[in-house]
């Protein structure tokens with residue numbers, strides 16, 4: 001039990017509402033769900049609250065259109081904005097979602113100046129950077145959620161192939177939460193065994209490709225909107241590690257200031273997540289090929305950052 005913990009979720013859409021469900025059902029924190037659409041967050045909060053006596057949690061869930069209600073939140077999760085449509089890339093959401101993130105940042109500074117912020121809206125890495133710059137919070141307190149669910153997809157696919165639980169797979173995905181994410185099969189292990197001892201190179205390549213396209217596949221199948229069960233589980237993992245100070249090593253978009261030879265951008269890397277937010281950035285030894293993939297993906301993020309300077 002963690003009395004007094006308050007998580008504010010800005011954007012009561014598919015991802016935000018499902019994250020709220022996971023957090024209250026684990027009895028992790030009280031929730032404020034905020035959305036610009038009149039009645040939406042309020043209605044969902046009522047619905048979520050009505051299940052409490054069945055599932056047995058005692059958390060309060062408030063729905064609102066008023067930013068004031070996020071006051072004093074320990075954690076703010078930013079899930080406001082448009083989701084992808086079939087054929088659309090995450091990067092195409094930039095201008096609309098950047099405006100929303102900028103506005104939300106101002107409100108977070110005003111009402112929840114001590115909060116740790118988990119950015120989820122896409123394009124993830126550039127919006128994480130924008131939120132960091134707009135709030136002027138310490139880099140430890142701005143975390144981008146993308147890598148947790150990307151790793152979960154990769155782990156699940158490997159688990160399926162080996163007929164073991166995906167939770168037994170330890171993987172690392174760095175770089176952007178985008179099609180050019182840098183998946184590192186060389187550093188993936190299953191209870192200490194290297195992945196390349198367990199699967200052929202061809203099979204690994206196949207799984208890497210499937211992981212890269214996992215989000216787009218869901219968008220295509222749904223026809224409207226994008227994934228939310230997996231991403232909300234990723235949000236839950238970060239919130240849980242902060243609230244319970246678990247010090248888990250998770251992949252998340254973080255501000256880099258020299259690590260991996262990169263600076264002044266946010267990019268997915270392995271980090272230690274605890275009560276202080278990002279408590280450590282883990283630097284891995286990369287091969288030349290991995291390094292060059294990371295540098296290329298960083299260049300694509302730098303280009304997007306240039307674009308937001310004019311927003």
Ligand code: NAD
Nearest residue numbers: 011012013014015035036080081082083120121122145231
């Ligand atoms: P959704 O359309 O279901 O919900 C978005 C919500 O944001 C809507 O309820 C909308 O009314 C609200 N909103 C819009 N502008 C707002 C504002 N100014 N203030 C408050 N609320 C506002 O979308 P979704 O599926 O929940 O996805 C939300 C975002 O998360 C999208 O940008 C999507 O691309 C992103 N996403 C990221 C990941 C990831 O792994 N990082 C995964 C899935 C989705």
